[in-house]
Amino acid sequence: MNPIERLTELFTRFPGIGPRQARRFVQYLLVQNSAYRASLADDIKKLGANTFQCKECYRWSVKNGHTDSLCSICGGKNREKSVLCIVEKDADLENVEKSGFRGLYFVLGGTIPLASEEVQKHIRLRELLSRIERDGPKLLLNEVILGLSATTEGDHTRLILQEKLRPISEGFNFKLSSLGRGLSTGSELEYADPDTIASALSSRT
Ligand SMILES: [Zn+2]
Structure with a gap:
């Protein structure tokens, strides 16, 4: 599989995205400059490193510098816990x-x-x-x-x-x-x- 086919295939795995839309995404990326593509790839990489899934409610949140396991809602005060x-x-x-x-x-x-x-x-x-x-x-x-x-x-x-x-x-x-x-x-x-x-x-x- 060449890089164009490979990326198209990866986009078709996104929710609600069919092969035609996936090809349009790849076309869009092809005409962008390499700095844009590099920054996009970097943001995708950081997405894993800078986020966590709350162990109580399972929503995704951004880490706030410390090792989080609870999101701001589950760990928050003033919530009606009942x-x-x-x-x-x-x-x-x-x-x-x-x-x-x-x-x-x-x-x-x-x-x-x-x-x-x-x-x-x-x-x-x-x-x-x-x-x-x-x-x-x-x-x-x-x-x-x-x-x-x-x-x-x-x-x-x-x-x-x-x-x-x-x-x-x-x-x-x-x-x-x-x-x-x-x-x-x-x-x-x-x-x-x-x-x-x-x-x-x-x-x-
Ligand atoms: Zn939570």
């Missing part, structure tokens, strides 16, 4: 945060496709369950909010999580809720405006 909001991805978390939510989060890392039986392959179910089992009694967990998009896969994932979490919620006596009105059918949390999310949060059931 409320846990489960989201699909980092972008959703950031959007819920903008709506004014001040509880804690857990990033699933994906949604469960309709046809799939293998839940753990798509989301961090095991990690979620062990976190709730560990923190449920310790933090006096009051509520777990299923903050999923109003899409087909989001709905499917919510149903599976409800099934898995309901017995635990009864055992630990916390409320299991979902986003309510406000988020219209088909809307993704990532693109919803903060007011819409705030309204979906306040009408959660």
